[in-house]
Amino acid sequence: xxxxxxxxxxxxxxxxxxxxxxxxxxxxxxxxxxxxxxxxxxxxxxxxxxxxxxxxxxxxxxxxxxxxxxxxxxxxxxxxxxxxxxxxxxxxxxxxxxxxxxxxxxxxxxxxxxxxxxxxxxxxxxxxxxxxxxxxxxxxxxxxxxxxxxxxxxxxxxxxxxxxxxxxxxxxxxxxxxxxx
Numbered sequence: 001x002x003x004x005x006x007x008x009x010x011x012x013x014x015x016x017x018x019x020x021x022x023x024x025x026x027x028x029x030x031x032x033x034x035x036x037x038x039x040x041x042x043x044x045x046x047x048x049x050x051x052x053x054x055x056x057x058x059x060x061x062x063x064x065x066x067x068x069x070x071x072x073x074x075x076x077x078x079x080x081x082x083x084x085x086x087x088x089x090x091x092x093x094x095x096x097x098x099x100x101x102x103x104x105x106x107x108x109x110x111x112x113x114x115x116x117x118x119x120x121x122x123x124x125x126x127x128x129x130x131x132x133x134x135x136x137x138x139x140x141x142x143x144x145x146x147x148x149x150x151x152x153x154x155x156x157x158x159x160x161x162x163x164x165x166x167x168x169x170x171x172x173x174x175x176x177x178x179x180x181x
Contacts, residue, residue: 001045001046001049002128003023003025003026003043004024004025004042004046005046005049005094006024006052007020007021007024008043008046008047008064008094009050009088009091009094009097010091012098012101013039013040013043013098013101013102013109014040014101014105016039018032020037021039021042023096030118031041040109043109044109044112044124045163046094047094047095047098047109047112047113047116050094050095050116051095051113051115051119054093054095054116054120055116055119055120057074057077058070058071058074058123058124058127059123061073061074062123062127062130065105066131067126067127067128067130067131068131068173068177068180069129070127071124071127071130071145071168072170072173073177074122074153074174075149075169075172076096076166076169077145078153078155078156078165079156079162079165079166080162080166089156089162090156090159091156091157092148092153092154092156092157093150093153095113095114095116095117095120096113096149096150096153097153098110098112098113098173099113099114099117100154111179117146117150120146120149121142121143121145121146122142124141124142124145124146125138125139125140125141125142128141128142128145128176128180131180132180132181133179133180137179137180141176141179141180145172145176148168148172152165152168152169
């Protein structure tokens with residue numbers, strides 16, 4: 001499943017062929033159909049896996065550090081954990097990629113990925129409230145952070161130098177800290 005997730009994450013749903021999946025997963029066509037049914041079903045399972053893992057990153061960090069540090073770490077880690085040509089730092093976010101790729105093509109897949117983005121925004125809001133923001137301010141800031149998240153994930157596909165991502169993250173969290181203090 002991880003190999004399929006990586007293929008879909010890097011190439012997208014439409015550009016990942018069944019042959020890519022069979023080769024990448026090291027399985028035969030009949031095994032593929034027996035295990036997953038079809039490409040779309042496997043894709044949905046990969047979106048689910050990606051979404052759960054992404055939410056778990058923030059939840060885990062939130063349990064180990066102050067909430068704003070956990071949020072900032074979530075953004076920074078994307079650009080510091082894996083660097084270089086072809087690194088996952090340049091793949092964007094599978095959820096955001098799916099929404100962009102499948103808009104006006106498959107609204108069910110867009111809705112499926114969007115549910116995880118909405119869950120992420122709620123988690124952002126919870127962290128912001130825990131950091132001292134009022135419920136209304138936390139909701140505003142969480143919405144802003146989600147737009148920032150979506151934008152920086154799309155921008156990461158440009159493969160700019162690491163500092164061009166880390167500086168906006170630092171600035172964003174300086175602003176958030178100044179209005180939640």
